[in-house]
Amino acid sequence: MRTVDPVRYAARRRNIVEAAGGCFARKGFDRTTTADICAAAGISSGSLFHYFPNKRAVFLAIFEQDGRDNAEQLALAVADADPWAGLLGLVDHLVRPLADPDSAGLVVELIAQAGRDPELAELVVRNDRELRAGIAALLSRAAEQGRIDDQVDPAQAAHWVLGLTDALFSRAGIDRDFDPLAELPTLRTILARYLGAVERIG
Amino acid sequence: MRTVDPVRYAARRRNIVEAAGGCFARKGFDRTTTADICAAAGISSGSLFHYFPNKRAVFLAIFEQDGRDNAEQLALAVADADPWAGLLGLVDHLVRPLADPDSAGLVVELIAQAGRDPELAELVVRNDRELRAGIAALLSRAAEQGRIDDQVDPAQAAHWVLGLTDALFSRAGIDRDFDPLAELPTLRTILARYLGAVERIG
DNA sequence: GTCTATAATAAGATAGAC
DNA sequence: GTCTATCTTATTATAGAC
Structure with a gap:
């Protein structure tokens, strides 16, 4: 029993x-x-x-849940018929934790710890790699459809899409007066101009 | 004696x-x-x-030196007759530490610790504020000279200039295969396109 | 000014009762 | 399954000889 x-x-x-x-x-x-x-x-x-079993396992458990959420949202974005809309939706999801003021600190802490803990680094890198692969696929499709500049390398640009979301976490971590979610429209503008997205031109 | x-x-x-x-x-x-x-x-x-006096003082001493270097380079950039060249030179200086593989880890650690140590946070915020003020001044002058889009808000754009350099540190911290200095030309491209820098158009 | 030895404290993890 | 009590180890910082 x-x-x-x-x-x-x-x-x-x-x-x-x-x-x-x-x-x-x-x-x-x-x-x-x-x-x-x-x-x-x-x-x-x-x-x-x-x-x-130990303190570290509690820390790991936080980000295992996070990784599952990301994979789910990535699948949704990639399944979107409109790749540019899919990309913007994914970015929205990635920055959502910033609504909670603790989250920037937690992300900074994750990256700091991952630098010294190979198992944690593996978790972070795997998640990052999956996201970049999905984003690169979205960018390729957007380029095929003439929605963005086809001179941009999708794999490299995927790094910068994530880099721009990183920037929001980093700025929020440094300066408590910085309102990261208020900067989301500017992030989209930068992305659109960098990638030569068609909305801007016509 | x-x-x-x-x-x-x-x-x-x-x-x-x-x-x-x-x-x-x-x-x-x-x-x-x-x-x-x-x-x-x-x-x-x-x-x-x-x-x-204690371990923390050793940590602080690292970044006090760093703050002095930054202030010096900022003064040089602001004194440049060509504000756009001054800005690019400053960005070059800010990412220079990335040549040393330890430095990304150290910067991440700095931001993580600053989140819990008010004195350290003060050091980081002061340095950040000075950099942003200098960058905003450079952007204003560049706009006056018609070198960049004058619709962009200089103070806000200054956040993003630093955010883009943050991104390089963050990406280097996450992914050991990412070569941050090789991405510097792309950083300049993103900056130029975001700010509507004239070089790009004609 | 540099060393060795150590005091003082704190933290992660476990044992074992209930 | 949850608790209290505690074991064990590690660490910062100091004392005091040279």
Whole structure:
């Protein structure tokens, strides 16, 4: 007779992951103690280590969920009949976390940690590579349809599409007066002018 | 009779700061131990704390030097008779650290730490604000001379000039196969197209 | 001014009761 | 499955000899 309710188990886990996300965003991975996470999640140390083998696993769990979300949104964008609309929709999705003021800090922390943790780096690079492949495919289709300048290399431009979204996270992380979502129209303008998107010209 | 040679003292300090920079870039601030710094600089714990009051002061010292370099290069750029050339020269200077593979990691670490350390944040924000003010002035002059689109808001565009350089650091931090300096010409192209720089059109 | 030795503290993870 | 209590280890910073 099993007493484990998998739904309850998953909910408890998610609760821990969310509480930990806030801690990591505010204090960083290394300065967040397991005691901080326990306090935020309203559980004891013993319980935390019942759900996760160590602190790092809690951090990883945040971005595993994120990777699944991204893959889903990427598939939607690539399936869009209009590749340019698909691209803009994807960009919107990628910058959405910026609505939460903690998120810029969490992304900066992710990149910082990924620089020293090969497993985390693998997670980040895989996600990045998938996004770039999808974006490059969208750009190729847009070029075929004459919607953007066909002189632009899709693979290289995909780097810059993500680079521009990175810039929003970075600027938001540096300057608390910078409103990243208010800059989204400008991001679209830069993208359109860089890629020679047809909307601008005619 | 003073036995302290200020030149020797400054050299020893700089040696520690440089050794520490490498450690911080590779392991991050929190995972770098004072013992790591001592080993890298070839000194003992007692000596380290003779030159710096604590670990954080070593980290700060790196970026104080950096801030002075930036201010100097900014003055040069603003003094340039050709504002567009001044801007491009400044951008070149800002991305120069990317020639050293450690530097992307160090910048990411700086931004991550600045999110939790008000004094460090103040240093970063002040430097950022000065750069943006200088860049906005260059853009205004370029617009007056008809070198760029005068519909672009200089203060806002200054954010994006720095955002594009941020993007190079961020991409280099995420993907070790990404060669940031090879992307510098593309950065200039994006900038020129975004700002409607005249070179492109005629 | 540089060293060795160590004090003081904090943190991750575990044991074992309930 | 959750808790309290605690073990173990690591780290910053200082004391004091040379």
